Amino acid sequence: MKTVISVWLGVSLAIGSAQEFRPPPVETRLTKYPALLAEWRKQGLAKHFPDAIPSNATTVKLSHFPGFLQGGAWLQLRLTLPPGTVAKAYEDASKRAKQFYDGGDGNDRLDNDENAIPGPDFVTSDDKVESFPADYRIFIHYGRSPEDAGFKWNHGQSYGVVISRKRNEVIYFAINW
Numbered sequence: 001m002k003t004v005i006s007v008w009l010g011v012s013l014a015i016g017s018a019q020e021f022r023p024p025p026v027e028t029r030l031t032k033y034p035a036l037l038a039e040w041r042k043q044g045l046a047k048h049f050p051d052a053i054p055s056n057a058t059t060v061k062l063s064h065f066p067g068f069l070q071g072g073a074w075l076q077l078r079l080t081l082p083p084g085t086v087a088k089a090y091e092d093a094s095k096r097a098k099q100f101y102d103g104g105d106g107n108d109r110l111d112n113d114e115n116a117i118p119g120p121d122f123v124t125s126d127d128k129v130e131s132f133p134a135d136y137r138i139f140i141h142y143g144r145s146p147e148d149a150g151f152k153w154n155h156g157q158s159y160g161v162v163i164s165r166k167r168n169e170v171i172y173f174a175i176n177w
Helices: 030-042 083-096
Strands: 003-006 012-015 060-065 073-080 099-104 132-144 157-164 169-176
Touching: 030 060, 030 073, 083 132, 083 157, 083 169
Parallel strands: none
Antiparallel strands: 003 012, 060 073, 073 169, 099 132, 132 157, 157 169
């Protein structure tokens, strides 16, 4: 027997077994990129992502999570690109960034800097480590925290790019939590 519960978020959940109350899976299939990009662009959070996966990208990883209950949503695209392309992306990101920092995860700086904008976790990492190594520069292009969040950055949005010139990687990210 299933019981339907209306959660204050306006979501109805069917509770019958623990299996039915699990978060959706993380999407990693590259074929889903165009549809995911269109969805995130409607929210205004992915205009900086490439329209298509560049043909000169050698290693490509995608991670998308739509959010669940109060768990945040993300879109992250990781690309290995030629050094010249990475250098240009780094230069562009340097000019556009509101903030930047080297390495770490999405919340590393929040405890020490009340003006820090949360960044991404490394959800496209090869070894499932969520912190970026120090050679990755995290460029925050946009960050917003609602005025009624209770405390700064309780809920919000941010987007930007993460670049490692050492590894020739560009990682586009958007977060809505």
